[in-house]
Amino acid sequence: MSIIEVKNLSFTYGIGTPFEKKAVDDVSLCVNEGEVIGLIGHTGSGKSTFVQMLNGLIKPTSGQVLLEGKDIWEKSKEIRKICFKVGMVFQYPEYQLFDETVYKDISFGPRNKGLSEEEIDLTVRKAAKFVGLSDRLLNKSPFDLSGGEKRRAAIAGVIAMDPDVLVLDEPTAGLDPKGREVLLAQIMGYHKERKNTIFFVSHSMEDISRIADRVMVMNKGRLEMLDTPKNIFAQVEKIESMGLRVPQITKIMMTLRERGYDITDGVLTVEQAFSEIINLLEKEGKI
Amino acid sequence: MSFISVEDVKFSYDEDKNYVLNGLNLKIEKGEFVALLGHNGCGKSTAAKLLNAMFLPDEGTVVVDNMITSDEKLTYEIRRNVGLVLQNPDNQLVASVIEEDVAFGPENLGVPPEEIRERVDKALRTVGMYEYRKHAPHKLSGGQKQRVAIAGILAMHPECVVFDEPTAMLDPSGRDEVMNTILRLKENGITVVLITHYMDEAVMADRVVVMDNGNILTVGTPREVFSQVHLLKKHSLDVPQATELIYKLSGAGLKFDEMPLNTEECVNFLEGVLK
């Protein structure tokens, strides 16, 4: 059954002002429980606006978000409760961190769930470890962290809430390569165990192609494509015309294929590319 | 004497002398394009702020264009000389019209109005945003906003621009726009320091500096640095996918002379092998 159903969702900023801007335009889709949805699109295509409607942070101009079949705005007084079911890591972590210390920041979610001090402590430390935030940073002010450390703290805060639907808006921006790699692996591990539903917004086509079951491509507010990573990144021209790119490795393997080498279509990772090339070399006795 | 010279610099944010920079040494020549890499929290942004006298070293010296940053009389001149572009394009634009935004810096410097006009137009042309000069910044894409922010700095006639993860929040074509702009600055003789976590951007630099816990781990041309795949991975870094593939293949016995760093080099190399 679909956990989230989005029906003809639209949002316009500054209605009636000279700055009126339709940021999300008639988007519909169904997301199955446990699915990982990758979301890509040019800057300003409406990704952040879209995901902020999933947890009731902003109210649609028209259309609906159904969570387990119920319109999240049905009881609009209780809309804040949705944040605990649909947990969100914002694109700019500065806007998410607010407490005196990193520790207090991460403990906000579990505290609101009514856990005991001991359980809270355990949860906070587990979440910090999850994102690779060292213990010595927990007592610092979140504002005195480096860019990548802030990002990790913001993610830890949401992981500590353990929401059914996890929305990550460009979670790996500003992380060092190892941090990105480890975070992706952590999220996938957590996902496997917890089987929660994930929305993952990213400009890293490499990351998207590795973790998404399906990819939403947004363009000027509209949902332009919705398909598996393999099918999406096979359409290089269309992707590039929307200001996006396919992963570097996909491009390399496609170019070789176009030049007549016997290579499978839709290679998405370095590992796949490696075995393709090794196969070719072995076939021709070159290795 | 190098254009920028960082000598034995120690810096800490607290009283307890937990040094974030621990005896940093770095020389940058005039007109050079240097990429600065390193794990989260290793001190890149801190180092950037020491280059334009926003921070002063606890020990050691930073000298920019023969001016020592610890001399308060020179602070103003150093900040004009070394511009800083940050990650979030939204926080850097202040005015409601683009050309006013770009004029903001030179106005503060007390540049005469006719000259401001000239500088603004030239800066906007350099970043390819002249056609948009009458537009409002909030309507621009992320890449365009970053280019306007860069124009604002160019209008102050800096000798050097330090970019602190300028593309982290941009889509791929926005990243290309900013990288092309950076290459254009270099052609115009401006010294560029680029802090980034994208290895495919670092390969475009003249020299790559890798930091680790407040110190320099290794320095060299992109090819020298990115050939050390194992070392980079050990220190939380990576190499472009093009390089990674060839590195893996070399582990399986494939030989290469020169490590490929981008799509084109990788394709050409593989064609050579497969032919």
Ligand SMILES: Nc1ncnc2c1ncn2[C@@H]1O[C@H](COP(=O)(O)OP(=O)(O)OP(=O)(O)O)[C@@H](O)[C@H]1O
């Ligand atoms: N204002 C501050 N007060 C106290 N400590 C700080 C402050 N800013 C940074 N730090 C600490 O100094 C160290 C270096 O931070 P810096 O911002 O220079 O790292 P960075 O290399 O730019 O990292 P990133 O890749 O995450 O941006 C980090 O451990 C960070 O926690």
Ligand SMILES: Nc1ncnc2c1ncn2[C@@H]1O[C@H](COP(=O)(O)OP(=O)(O)O)[C@@H](O)[C@H]1O
């Ligand atoms: N708070 C806001 N007020 C007015 N316009 C906004 C606001 N936030 C976003 N927009 C505009 O809405 C559009 C979509 O933005 P956004 O959802 O942030 O896109 P993305 O996350 O894909 O970059 C853009 O044109 C942007 O300028």
Ligand SMILES: [Mg+2]
């Ligand atoms: Mg966004």
Ligand SMILES: [Mg+2]
């Ligand atoms: Mg930084």
